[in-house]
Amino acid sequence: MSIVDSIRADAADLLQTGRAKLVLGYRNRQGRRAPILLTDAAGADQLVYDAECRQNLAAYLRKPEVRQHFPVAVVAAPPAMRSLVMLAAESQIAADSVTVLAVGENEYHGALDLPATAQLLREKYANLALPEELLRRVREIAAMSEEERAAFWTEQFSKCTRCYACRSACPGCYCQWCISKRNVPQWISTADLPHGTYAWNITRAFHHAGRCTLCGACEAACPQGLPLMLLNAHVAECVEKEFGHKTGYDLAEKPLIGSWRTEDDDGFVR
Amino acid sequence: MKLLRADKLAELAAALAAQGYRIVAPIRQGRIVRLAEWHPGATIETSGISTNSVKDFLFPRSEIIDRYSLNGGDFVQQEVAPVGIKTAVLAVRPCDAESVNVLDTVFNWDSNDAFYNARREACTVVSLACVSADQHCFCTSVGGNPGSTEGADVVLRPAGGGEQLILEPLTPKGRALAEAAGGVLSEGEAAADPVAEIPRRFDLKAVREWLAGNFDSPLWQEFASACLGCGACAYACPSCHCFDMQDESNRKESVRYRNWDTCGLALFTLHTSGHNPRSTQMARWRQRVMHKLSYMPQRFNLTACMGCGRCSRLCPNGLAISETCEKIARLCEAKHEGGKR
Amino acid sequence: MARVGVFICHCGENIARTVDVAAAAAAAAKFPGVVYSVDYKYMCSDPGQQLIRKAIADHKLTGAVVAACSPRMHENTFRRAAAAAGMNPYLLEMANVREHCAWVHSDRAAATAKAIDLIRVMVEKVKRNRSLKTITVPVEPTAVVIGGGIAGIQAALDIAAGGKQVVLIEKSPSLGGHMARLSETFPTLDCSQCILTPRMVEAANHPNITLMTSSEVESVGGFVGNFEVTVRRKARYVDPAKCTGCGECWSKCPSKNIPSEFDAGLSRRTAIYRASPQAVPNQPVIDAQHCLMLTKGRCGVCAKVCPRGAINFKDADELVKVKAGAIVLATGFELWDHSAYGEYGAGRIADVIDGFAFERLASASGPTAGEIRRPSDGAEPKTVVFVQCCGSRDEKVGVKYCSKICCMYTAKHAMLYAHKVHGGRAVVFYMDIRSAGKGYDEFVRRAIEKDGAEYIRGRVSKIYRRADGKITVRGTDTLAGMPVTVEADMVVLADAVTPRADAQKLARMLGVAYDADGFFSEAHPKLRPVETAVAGVYLAGACQAPKDIPESVSQASAAAAKVLGLFSKPKLEREPIVSHVNRITCAHCRACINACPYKAIEDFNILDRSGKVLRTVSNVNEGLCQGCGTCVSVCRSKSIDLDGFTDEQVYLQIAALEPVEAGAKTEGSS
């Protein structure tokens, strides 16, 4: 049975048996993939799956309209699976509220609960490689002078319209009150000028330090084509190198920022 | 008629720049095409449609509209003069040109917005008729068409199978631009290429009627189910025009910014009390559709959707106002037929 | 609109010399929100405080900034003044223009500019200060005293006498510490044990004192008024409830050849032993390293001979939790190890001993019953060289400070030697003689003039043993300006007094600071010498700095007074610098709960009327929160904030420092 057929079958079964009241999957829309929220088994045949499915559907779990339908099932590739595990570790979803329709690299692992998903990730997807091109560009920028880097990012951020598509596409951005909404004090200016866009994009990247699963949804969502994954990949590399930290593999994971070890890097401190 | 070789757009830009115009045109930036300030060397993309619209140059994402200096305990207000830089916006789509009418109306209906008007008066819109379209285009469904000259000061029409462009000034500003273009243009005759075929996707009248009577329809939940509540659609939309005011200060002065805002974000309608009249994404998405297709027509007899399709092209989650309208239209037909029987 | 008053202190000349205080006052007067600005010679003086109180009343101030010394110096002074004028004390802040400005800069213009900035920063903060109410927490009226030497005993007895409970924790099997090992004490030469032993017994029997010997502090939790101290009571293998201290066991114990710690290795003890005949409690313990039963599993003689069946080889360490309102640190000192001095024989010459060894030789209860006999062959040394400052005042190899007590005990040693070995020759090498103290200098003079100790000013450069057993001591007489060589039979080194090796571990458990030398730091060198920076933790004795007995005892009593003061009220008032959660915006990611060092943040369920859980959020327990603010930094949605250092306050403080001339003007539009 093809991956798509298996997903359809499991989705229909989960909805019929009531083990899921809602299935988050992908559909076809004018030749592109779009999320679909199914509550009726009859609709299962609308589900599709292929490499084009780039949205991280775990992002929907913050929507009150979706949470009303717990337990839900989510079609998820390894990065999205990591997001789900991370959300559970950060107490955003209860382990019994989500079933994962786990799609691996061209194979389907079936309908798993979160512990099984975490185990699958540890066993089969412990090392998800990032695109060479992305890593190459990260090196490229790291090799620039401070002035060049500043110029590069100033140029990039100047395109940002502060539409927050990056935020809404990201499962990790579940705060009802994002820092960007805070106005007493207004740490992050809403003005779409360098100080505002720099503060927003840097803070976004930092808030995902040790939490980003590198799914790429933010960059894919950005209407202005900002290379957000450069920031995410750089930070992810740093935290893995410095602290051996990779999020989304352990339901009991402690947050990277908010825990410590005596042997943490001390070299940069005078 | 005035003609321009299609591959000489850059020369037109250069000529106008020489005459003191700031040139804005669709330019490729990485994986996207944006309307941006043109500089010699940049190639102007005439196919497809830019991610941003003319709006960016008439109603910027952020602008300072007031300024106070601090002197000890007291504020001293500083005049902020509206600035309009003489600008020619080249080769924008007819739907974009049309959208300017909406902005003109909104920024002048109760009071006249000096900042907007200064830019508007200094701006000459040169539209480029569409000979092709993609599956997201639906101008014909909302009263526009790929050859429309609404809101344009100058229209460019592809001719001779795209070899040539026919340049037709439509307004005094347009004629002034043609003057400034001077030698780049040649006199001659050419037959305009046929404009793009864009099928009508729904009956706008029927949709309006449905909207007027179905504020509380359970269908909205379904329409909006995939919306995650960002502002991508509104900020790309040529006619969305909502803004927010923010004061920022250092110890010398305080400035008042006018920044884009959108009904798609939860904070937009949040009251100080904590109450939010549009507490769900459903309500916010409904507001967006209603505002464009029901409230604006009622108030100004204007459709605030140009059918440019930007929102559905950009929406990370595949929402599209056109798709919603099609669904509504189908409902109406069904009801209609049901009524017949 | 805020009404802030700014009060700039000259501190006599201290601030005014470098900072143009008048100019600063004039500048401050122009800050938005400042309605009154003044400079004055001594703000902390009575008239100075009067001035503040009057201004608060006259100008209806909503906040005040005192630009003067460090807040560590006078914040309380000025906040009390504000309170006296009816202003909430937390509406007053200090700008540190003395330590952080006037004293560290010489360029008057630059210093004045900086002072003005520092004042503006605090004005901006004060504008957003809220009135805070001090938090009251219940106090557990029990004190833990760590260390059973004279300082610990004294502190424990004084607290107990004040009617409060004390848990006295001693690492070794017996109370008494170093003092119990001394022969006589300067300057009166009264027998150390004769004066100490009664105090030891009193401490052991006092109804308000719980004695825990062979015990060490494992961990410390909680905070002032509510500490929880976990104590490891080490296995002693002898049931104290049954043992009568009859001595059958140790007289029969086969492993007899263990060097006695108490006697500085000059005598041997058995595996089951008492530290000394005067040990308190007077009950033996088994030394597991040397007990045949515990090491090899055979023997068990003591168990056989014990008439009460008190021996229990199965005994194990146990962890005991003690709730306490205050902690007194009295962990004492140890001697610097002179084996670091190669030129002094690197500790390998048997007859080159330290002060404690000599104390034991001179002690009637010692291994030689008070006769001076050298360790190597038990012969009576005819010539003894005493070397002061061994390791002290030697930054390279030893310690840089003066160990304070060596001059006095060396004089005592010379004196005791003269009394015990008639015709013996005592030579003392010294750098300086520091004998300040009641009857101290007279005591040293007596050693020199009456008891004929030869004092040579100069350092000893080399000590080595000759083939014939004599010890050659080479040095210089810096007064005579010539080299000196003394042929000695025994050498006594006055080793430096150092903090205990494990003192820093304890300091970290408690969050108590320690100085560069490793001694515990007092809260203020002059005004708060027995307190630490950690509320509810006090210092007594040589763990803070080298001290002699009377000093240790008086500090111990002072610490006891502090503890009794703390215990005098059933509830304790605490600075209200605590975090608060914004329950509307908290996303319950639990980052703060993970990060809090005090486990002060917990889950909190928001219920509807029917009791159904609507949302779960974080909640701060004010009693446990110590106000570090770590939670604020890990909160991504800024749903937790810290009173006294709120986001808004800090934001405005930073904004107040923006250089206004910088920052190119650009039109806001694109």
Add this chain to the structure above:
Amino acid sequence: MEKTETITENARTGFEPHIIAFVCNWCTYAGADLAGTSRLQYAPNVRIIKLPCTGRIDPLLVLKAFQGGADAVLVSGCHPGDCHYTSGNYHARRRWSVFGKLLAFAGIDGRRLYFSWVSAAEGQKFADLINSITKEVHAAGPFDRINPARRRA
């Protein structure tokens, strides 16, 4: 002495680095006090903002400082193991390790952002630190022109 050098350099270039220091109350603030009571002279370019603990020093504070035109920012607290609140500085250290690298990648590098441990006993270290940082920022030059976070209105 370093400070005098700094001053002569300043005289030449006319550039006075504007440095904001976020320090903890228990160690570095007290260390700065000790520098004062010991009358140690150091460059007058640093403005201290006191917080209870490095644990409280949020990256947003640093961003705000740079928005406000700081040429450099110093964050300083208790040595590892010495935190008055037992572990605030450990939390801070990890946070800064990550945030520092992120900022460097985004155009605000190590010549603009400094971290240090200065205990209550290290008045001399504090004075030396301020002098050397002031010198280094001096060498790096004014940040305002290229500062990507700078607010320009």
